[in-house]
Amino acid sequence: MSDNSEIAVRLAALSDAELAGLLLVATAGRPRFAAAHAALLGLVETGDAGAVADVSPDTSGAAGSGPAAAPDVSGQVGDVSVVPAVPVPPSGIPASVSGGAYSSSGVPTFESVRDKVEQRFGTAQGMGELDRETPAGRGVDEQWEAREKAARARLDRIRKSLHGNDIETHEP
Structure with missing residues (x-):
């Protein structure tokens, strides 16, 4: 030290x-x-x-790589940028560094961002599939299907009742 x-x-x-x-x-x-x-x-x-x-040490072949001249200043700020x-x-x-993520x-490169999004999407899909394979997941799927079936039945009853009212009003 x-x-x-x-x-x-x-x-x-x-x-x-x-x-x-x-x-x-x-x-x-x-x-x-x-x-x-x-x-x-x-x-x-x-x-x-x-x-x-x-x-700076002598460099070979780098013509014009030294510091460029400072740009002209408007003079409104005392001629100092x-x-x-x-x-x-x-x-x-x-x-860009080839093969790198940045x-x-x-x-970040476009490829690295795309790969990260695809990886997260795949992980989310896999987690969903695994969740559906557990007993709790199957129970949720069964509840969803039961609600869907009840909703369809209720919608059919509403349609029939509306359709039945239309027939009665048109007959004199």
């Missing part, structure tokens, strides 16, 4: 700009930290972290 406390003391001694630069390097190329990396890039782009020293830049995952990170941005 003493190593962790030493690291924490050293990190606390860094300026905001140095810490932001260090975290940018540490999160670069790690898909699970893409959101944190994008947030740090937004922080650097808006200038909230101060000037970040060039601590209050809203941080929209986090955009760095290039090289796939849009995309790299943390949104």
Whole structure:
């Protein structure tokens, strides 16, 4: 544990700009930290972290992957954007993790949602079938059938009584 406390003391001694630069390097190329990396890039782009020293290692083939210029501000708020830049995952990170239940941005995939719904539906159907096989379930089914039979009989009597009244009123 003493190593962790030493690291924490050293990190606390860094300026905001140095810490932001260090975290940018540490999160670069790690898909699970893409959101944190994008947030740090937004922080650097808006200038909230101060000037970040060039601590990033050389990367090959990633032309134009550095921080983009901050968008122009309207000037109504003192030429400083209050809203941080929209986090955009760095290039090289796939849009979604294949075979996973979530995309790299943390949104569930359509397939995972469909599978979860189908699983819950199947479980509910199975529970219903098992419930009907128990003595209590059979008793409920018998009660339902008895009520249905009584309701049909009552409806037939009502129809016959109404039909009988119609015949009597039409004959003079």
